[in-house]
Amino acid sequence: MFKKICMAVVSLGLLLSLSFISTDVATAKAKYYQNCTELNKDYAGGVAKSSTTKNKGGKTRYKPYASKSLYETNKNKDRDKDGIACER
Structure with a gap:
């Protein structure tokens, strides 16, 4: 018992x-970044909405970090609207 x-x-x-x-x-x-230069210091490949998000632009050098909350906070930096902010 x-x-x-x-x-x-x-x-x-x-x-x-x-x-x-x-x-x-x-x-x-999630941290808000003023511009892509600041964001890329912490996340070289940018920030993706999810791990399955594909880049619609050209070939990139770095793999993006996947985080929905971080992407939502900084989605105004996603110029081509492909689900990845500040991709390089």
Whole structure:
């Protein structure tokens, strides 16, 4: 009986701690960059909306970093509207 109660308490504690961790990550604000030069210092290939987004322009030198929240924050820098901001 004592083992079952301990297991229930430990399980509940783990679930609660995981819910706080995921909430913190979800509420983390994506950084806004003033221009592509600033963005490319941190992300050489630019920022893609998802990992499956394909570049519609020419050949690029670097692979873009995939992050929906970061892309949404900086999507005004996606001139050709292909889902990748500041690609190089």
